[in-house]
Amino acid sequence: MDNGLLPKSFLFFTLFLFIATTGVAGAKDPGHRLPRPRPLRKEKVTRLRFYWHDVVSGKNPTSITIVQGPSLNYSTGFGSVQMIDNPLTEGPELTSKQVGRCQGIYASASQQDLGLLMSMNLVFTEGRYNGSTLSIIGRNSVFHKLREMPVVGGSGAFRMARGYALLRTHWLDMNTGDASVQYDVVVVHH
Ligand SMILES: *[C@@H]1O[C@H](CO)[C@@H](O)[C@H](O)[C@H]1NC(C)=O
Numbered sequence: 160m161d162n163g164l165l166p167k168s169f170l171f172f173t174l175f176l177f178i179a180t181t182g183v184a185g186a187k188d189p190g191h192r193l194p195r196p197r198p199l200r201k202e203k204v205t206r207l208r209f210y211w212h213d214v215v216s217g218k219n220p221t222s223i224t225i226v227q228g229p230s231l232n233y234s235t236g237f238g239s240v241q242m243i244d245n246p247l248t249e250g251p252e253l254t255s256k257q258v259g260r261c262q263g264i265y266a267s268a269s270q271q272d273l274g275l276l277m278s279m280n281l282v283f284t285e286g287r288y289n290g291s292t293l294s295i296i297g298r299n300s301v302f303h304k305l306r307e308m309p310v311v312g313g314s315g316a317f318r319m320a321r322g323y324a325l326l327r328t329h330w331l332d333m334n335t336g337d338a339s340v341q342y343d344v345v346v347v348h349h
């Protein structure tokens with residue numbers, strides 16, 4: 160009888176093992192059918208400083224008036240629209256190393272002060288950001304010491320970008336309208 164016990168317990172053990180295995184497989188199964196979770200790309204924070212030059216005067220302006228506003232009130236210039244392809248440089252001087260261009264339009268959108276609606280794409284042309292862009296749309300109260308505009312998107316290295324730009328006028332020629340503005344940009348992106 161002792162001999163008969165061994166196969167019986169062996170069979171029980173095998174059966175148990177089978178159930179246990181199917182049990183585990185069954186629990187695993189739904190997981191296999193679900194799409195694999197994509198690894199979350201870590202967000203980066205990038206800080207940039209550059210200078211934006213509005214070259215209105217001279218032989219080769221990068222900022223031209225495309226709509227002359229009907230308003231005769233020069234303190235607001237309400238209604239006028241400017242198209243720009245302005246150089247972005249590393250340092251405050253126009254002659255310093257160019258790092259990109261700022262292409263877009265800005266319009267005098269305020270009847271109370273010189274308040275611009277700016278809609279611009281910044282395209283970088285140097286280093287690891289070469290070819291990458293940032294898009295800015297915002298309000299610029301030109302005569303305020305510090306202005307802030309939202310960065311609403313980006314491409315390339317700046318894909319999924321959001322952030323802000325702080326503007327400080329570095330230099331302004333009241334006669335010609337030429338200006339250099341310091342941009343401090345903070346963006347979160349992938
Ligand atoms: C121009 O607009 C400003 C702000 O609204 C106002 O204070 C000023 O009197 C206006 N000037 C003229 C000449 O209408």
Ligand SMILES: *[C@@H]1O[C@H](CO)[C@@H](O)[C@H](O)[C@H]1NC(C)=O
Nearest residue numbers: 283284285286287288289290
């Ligand atoms: C930036 O990219 C353009 C186009 O791919 C290339 O022609 C140019 O040499 C690059 N500039 C730098 C500084 O890497």
